[in-house]
Amino acid sequence: MAQVAKYEIDLRILGTDDYDVLYREFRWNIPEYFNMGEAISRNKEDIAIIYRDDEGNRSETSYSELNSLSNQIANFLSELGVKRGESVGVMMGPRPETAATIVGIYKLGAIALSMTPLFGIDSANYRIQHSGAKVLFTDREDIIRELKAQIKVSFDNGNYTFNDVKKSSSSFTPVKTKSSEPAHMLYTSGTTGLPKGVVLSHAAVLAHIPWYQFVFEMAPREDDVFSQLADWGWIAGILDVVVPSLYFGKPLVAYNRGGRLDPKRVMEVLEDTKATCFFAPPTALNIIMKSVNPKEYDLKLRAIASGGSVVTFDLIKWSRESLGAPLNVGYGQTEANVLTGTNSKIMPIKILEEKEEVIF
Template sequence: MQKAAKKNQYCDDYTQLYQEFNWLVPERFNIAEVCARRWAANPDQIAIRHEDEAGFTRTLSYPELQSQANQLSNLLSLQGIQRGDVVAYVLPQRPEAAITLIAILQMGAIAMPLSQLFGPDALEYRLQHSQARAIIIDRSVWDQFAGIAAHCQDLKTCICVDHEDLDEDLPALGWTHYVPEMPQEFALTDTCSSDPAILIYTSGTTGDPKGALLPHSALIGNLPGFVASQNWFPQQRDVFWSPADWAWTGGLMDALLPTLYFGKTIVAWQGRFSAKKAFQLLEKYRVTNTFLFPTALKQMMKTCPQPRSQYRLRLRALMCAGEPLGETVFHWCQQALGITPNEMYGQTEMNYIVGNSHQHWPARPGSIGRPYPGHRVALIDDDGQPVATGFPGEIAVHRRDIHGEPDPVFFLGYWKNEAATRHKYSGEWCRTGDLAVMDEDGYLWYQGRSDDMFKSAGYRIGPAEIENCLLKHPAVANAAVVPKPDKERGNLVKAYIVVTPTHRASNALVSELQAFVKKLLAPYEYPKEIEFLDALPMTTTGKVQRRILRLQEIERAKTS
């Protein structure tokens, strides 16, 4: 396949790849075994290259990853952690995060990664709702945890990576004191591929967060999309880096675990994202493969329009997801980075289901791609019936592939929420809540969340197309489009804009942007109102929170 792709970069092998793909899911399977233990015999095999903001660097080999995971598993066992228990951890991109994950999974326990960005209330809810028995943290979240620890009655053990100068009234086991004293051997727990492995709480748009429980087999379900979106990963010198938080599906299932599954090296950057630092990391660690959010790519594009004139880059594949990429950024990646980006789509509940692999089927600017091999995807209506080609529908994934075999990508259900799990399905179709249009060639064109769509003067408006159009203007660094309630039209199209450092917000710029959209899109799509912000509200996974802006407009309408 590689030779064919190099010979003709515009080849289209999609139909053959999709039709001939078959799942191979073993009955007994454990993520920790395939991502660490099987590589532990080679002392020269590097798992993680770590760097923090202070310039401190570390290297962790696969044998070190496995032996330290064994030590942590032994410590957790002494603390009473058993198979099926939930163990939480709040750690940045650092070796201890990977060690912790492997240690939990090889015990047959359930790993619950939590973001450093969570405040006390968010941490408390997840720890209480999951009934977590232990937590592993570092100093960056100690204050948040200290304030809510007494309210988490099921939590019996806390292990702190950086234990110096901590509150003695809140006992914790110091990683550096206890873990190295443990035996370096630990027997892998025998697990089924369908056994629970990872619990990730999704933010959702309404109500409390829901805990999506993933089985060990979910990693297998992710692999076809990962391999394809990374241009047939792995190759001999592949090195992976992504700024995506390892506490979220994007960082965990799209970066860390699949890289370890193939025994390759992943770069861990423990620090804030910046466009300049991103280019420095790509150059310093000879990164060949990456996953970058569109938001990150937009920053990189605006900060350094011609990066190859300043940095020696070795990128051979770039995947993006989380928000629509848009044609402007797509073409910048091709021209400035020399890489055709492979846009991908997925959710925590069933990840890596749709996307591109431009070496084997052409990537179309603005499209999130085709269903990846192994996944049967359709657009359905409110009644769960497939919609016709060219009409918008909700993206849905069937429990079984085109050959009638179970698709291993699915979550097991929502933690302690059977009603929400049932509501996620229409028969055998699992709903995503996202709208798209499928063209005659099977490419999906994202239309936005079902609750992001709105009507204005009878026209159905999808924010993504307008946002992508605005981003083509040199003054726009980021944009979000929401409805503004209006008595005559029902809603007006309103855009929130973050301007680039070289431009200033002004009435003249408002008129210029309105005229710009009018020229490129339909007359009813241009923003009747524009408001400038220093920054858009974002989720911890890098998605624009249109819901916050939408609710703000509703509240404003009530008082006007």
């Protein structure tokens, strides 16, 4: 495999859709020293985050702005005494501040502990206390007083707000971390006993890149915009889509929906943001399939990815016919993510379609 000039890992450099060639020629190029926060901050221009919510709020955050805010977060945490290798909780919905917080934690050499804001008080506190996170960033203003982090950063009611964070310097030199050092922490769903903490290194975060490129049909392309419905507090959301999109310097849609899934609103956001690549769990896609006609919207989708539960033949057929894009499937789990995936061009599923079999 030739050396990659701009990225540590990039399947596109192989210049082929032939699976045998990809399998034979691909080599991991994980350097001894690597920091994903620093890698994301190489992107200086263009739009990083396209924010939309169900209240009508909308904004765009550039990579320059994302870099500045992540530097302020790294400096702020350092001023609070957070050290390399320590966990910092992130319990926020899809928004620019969430992405910047995680990037800032990476830069500091600390560990980003991702948690869904849908957690109840007990679930959140178990993870905060078990991980040893002293600082928590959250947008759950309604339960913030019940959360047991020593220092809470929010938009209104925390010990500090993001306005306080923005008083810190916007210049920061990322810590030189080995690729084997811890970067991210998530907890399993706890199907056998209490949830277990899974710590992922910077190398493991980087290792999500080939899967992302594969299921999104050799992404990214020049005009790609990435969107998703997976919660950013789970590994499928934050590491399968968010971080890889930022790594490649592409626009990422942060759709922060307030309550239950509104299929019409999903279509509106996809249309409005001109999203080309879309990740959604099968449950969400099934709701959309039964509720709206995507052909009534001006969609630009070219590749869709899904995973987490059964993806049926009907769903794959509907995606092609109604959304106008192939539906690829991935499989993984928190402790061993992105183990496998499909690509409609490299491994077509014609035989499976003819038999109308269920695809997992």
